[in-house]
Amino acid sequence: MVELPDEAMEVEFDTVASWTERAVRTLGPEYAIPAGCRGSGSESALRWLADGLDLGADARVLDDGAGVGGPAGWLSAERGLRPVCAEPMVGAVRAAHHLFGLPAVVATAQELPFGDASFDAAWCLGVLCTIPDKAAALAELRRVLVPGGRVGLLVFVAVRPLPPPLPEGNDFPSEEELTGLLSAAGLRLGPTGRADLSDSPAEWTERADAVDAEIERRHGHDERWALAQEQSGRVGRLLSDGALVPWLGIATAV
Ligand SMILES: C[S@@+](CC[C@H](N)C(=O)[O-])C[C@H]1O[C@@H](n2cnc3c(N)ncnc32)[C@H](O)[C@@H]1O
Known part of the structure; x- marks a missing residue:
């Protein structure tokens, strides 16, 4: 079995992010959203989460x-909101700022550079499974939310032992672990669901594929592209296998 090197996550989330930005600039701005949803590539999941967050017109997100x-x-x-x-x-971070004109800061979830109660709502999509210290990340999320503020979560949850090969740097919780962590952080779980990662509009999928093809054209010879493909392919295989499920939840800061 292929051992992925330690830098696999950095290649997947940093190098490929920069390549994605360049590919979108070549193809056009309408490619930015489909290409920019990494791990949350389902429009219906985004809609479910956004509805659950119950966002006011001026919500700080x-x-x-x-x-x-x-x-x-x-x-x-x-x-019509302006998420941070x-x-x-x-x-x-550069790609998010340049492609969408949104405020974007370099920060880990365990150490957010914002004051207490700075946000009315938040979402955290496909991220917790990449963080070993989930309790610290959830405590920070709770800290920066106003009491009563809502958070939307997409978490890849392990429903049984995961068959190898596993993606490097991921630590998938069980649903029980996740709900325990949320409660310990002062986040009361409300509605939950499962994302259907294959139900985005055809146009969305075609555009994401076109961006991948453009990256492949430019960087297909680069071993980092193969590494990133292997890494995301491993997550895809676990999802197809059913051992990993894309869990959705809305929780409220208490
Ligand atoms: C699967 S991607 C999801 C990105 C985005 N949320 C989306 O849905 O398109 C996981 C993201 O988590 C980020 N990440 C990794 N470790 C993190 C940490 N300690 N704090 C915050 N984000 C982290 C990665 O850099 C990557 O951008």
Whole structure:
């Protein structure tokens, strides 16, 4: 079995983020949202989460672990809000800012550079499974939300032992672990659901594929592209296998 090197996550979330930004610039701005949703590539999941957050017209919203900014860009386009993106990978932060014109800062979820109660709502999509210290990340999320503020979560949850090969740097919780962590952080769980990651509009999928093809054209010879493809392919295989499920939840800061 292939051992992925330690930098696999950095390649997937930083190098490929910069390549994605360049590919979108070549193809056009309408490619930005589909290409920018990494790990949350389902429009119906974004809609379910946004509805559950019950966002007012002036809501201050945080996208925690925003990646290239696709979900925040979608929220901006669909709901007229201006989410703040926080994300540790510099290439992704630049991409989020340049592609969507949104405020974006380099920060980990465990150490958010915002005051207490700075946000009315937040979402954190496909991120918790990449963070070993989930309790610290959830405590920070709770701290920056106003009491009563809501958070939307997409978490890849392990429903049984995961068959190898596993993606490097991921630590998938069980649903029981996740709900325990939320409650310990002062986040009361409300509605939950499952994302259908295959039900986005055909146009969305075609555009995401076109961006991948453009990256492949430019960087297909680069071993980092193969590494990133292997890494995301491993998550895809676990999801197809059913051992991993895309869990959705809305929780309220108590
Ligand atoms: C699967 S991607 C999801 C990106 C984005 N939320 C989306 O749905 O398109 C996971 C993201 O988590 C970020 N990440 C990794 N470790 C993190 C941490 N400690 N704090 C915050 N984000 C982190 C990665 O850099 C990556 O952008």
